[in-house]
Amino acid sequence: MVPRIAALLLSGVALLQNVQAQTVPVTDLVGTWSSKSNSTLTGDGFYDPVNEKFTEPKHTGISYSFTADGFYESAYYRAIANPVSPKCPKGIIQWQHGSFEKLANGSLVLKPIKVDGRQLYSDPCQYKNAIYTRYNTTDHFKQYTVAMDGYRKTVQRLDLYGQDGAPLMPLYLAYSPPKMLPTTTLNPLVTETAKAGKVKRGDMPLSYGTQLNRNTKVMADQWWWFGVFLTASGGVLYLFF
Ligand SMILES: *[C@@H]1O[C@H](CO)[C@@H](O)[C@H](O)[C@H]1NC(C)=O
Numbered sequence: 001m002v003p004r005i006a007a008l009l010l011s012g013v014a015l016l017q018n019v020q021a022q023t024v025p026v027t028d029l030v031g032t033w034s035s036k037s038n039s040t041l042t043g044d045g046f047y048d049p050v051n052e053k054f055t056e057p058k059h060t061g062i063s064y065s066f067t068a069d070g071f072y073e074s075a076y077y078r079a080i081a082n083p084v085s086p087k088c089p090k091g092i093i094q095w096q097h098g099s100f101e102k103l104a105n106g107s108l109v110l111k112p113i114k115v116d117g118r119q120l121y122s123d124p125c126q127y128k129n130a131i132y133t134r135y136n137t138t139d140h141f142k143q144y145t146v147a148m149d150g151y152r153k154t155v156q157r158l159d160l161y162g163q164d165g166a167p168l169m170p171l172y173l174a175y176s177p178p179k180m181l182p183t184t185t186l187n188p189l190v191t192e193t194a195k196a197g198k199v200k201r202g203d204m205p206l207s208y209g210t211q212l213n214r215n216t217k218v219m220a221d222q223w224w225w226f227g228v229f230l231t232a233s234g235g236v237l238y239l240f241f
């Protein structure tokens with residue numbers, strides 16, 4: 001009996017070690033990182049989940065935030081040049097959050113909360129309105145490096161390398177601790193695929209203050225959010241104070 005228990009205990013230890021061997025804790029990633037223009041930044045200034053609303057940054061760019069306890073948030077704002085008709089640039093805004101892991105081989109896996117991601121897609125010559133949908137994609141980075149930037153010696157620089165080994169644009173530390181929305185699921189009540197919302201467009205590829213029609217669903221979400229604010233821990237509070 002005793003050897004059996006010992007064996008069980010041992011296998012439990014082995015299991016634990018196995019799990020630990022696969023994911024590596026990270027501290028060097030903690031913070032909000034943004035590409036050179038430093039105007040696309042994660043957080044409530046980019047995406048407002050209560051009103052289902054994006055705020056278009058001044059310049060295109062990307063931003064990632066990471067926490068020490070394994071959460072991430074990403075913000076993308078990209079213009080897609082159209083070489084055939086230069087007057088028809090397309091624009092894309094994407095927001096996601098979820099959890100991430102650093103694997104033993106140094107690669108990163110970013111797993112979004114699938115119901116929470118959002119995309120605003122604008123193709124002015126194709127569609128009169130920008131198209132607002134749910135969006136999710138798992139990010140895999142082969143490796144990353146954090147170092148002092150060669151030029152601006154006072155700022156930390158993060159390089160993320162895609163699956164194929166190609167680097168993304170360099171990211172610079174904008175905030176530490178990171179500026180993020182709550183890391184919990186924001187839209188658990190919505191189960192159908194996101195409706196394509198019709199939104200008004202401004203002069204830029206994407207419009208300012210795009211907004212979905214409010215309906216009962218959104219109201220329900222707002223009440224849920226109210227609950228989040230009441231129950232959330234200190235991690236949320238520093239977002240607002
Ligand atoms: C995630 O994205 C895939 C591919 O676009 C889609 O088929 C799926 O429905 C999405 N999941 C959710 C929960 O929105």
Ligand SMILES: *[C@@H]1O[C@H](CO)[C@@H](O)[C@H](O)[C@H]1NC(C)=O
Nearest residue numbers: 103104105106107141142143
């Ligand atoms: C790292 O390990 C993961 C999980 O075993 C694997 O899927 C991935 O391809 C590996 N990446 C590299 C760059 O070897």
Ligand SMILES: *[C@@H]1O[C@H](CO)[C@@H](O)[C@H](O)[C@H]1NC(C)=O
Nearest residue numbers: 034038039155172173174175
């Ligand atoms: C980016 O912008 C934020 C907020 O405006 C500022 O605090 C930070 O210092 C900027 N970072 C860089 C590298 O310019």
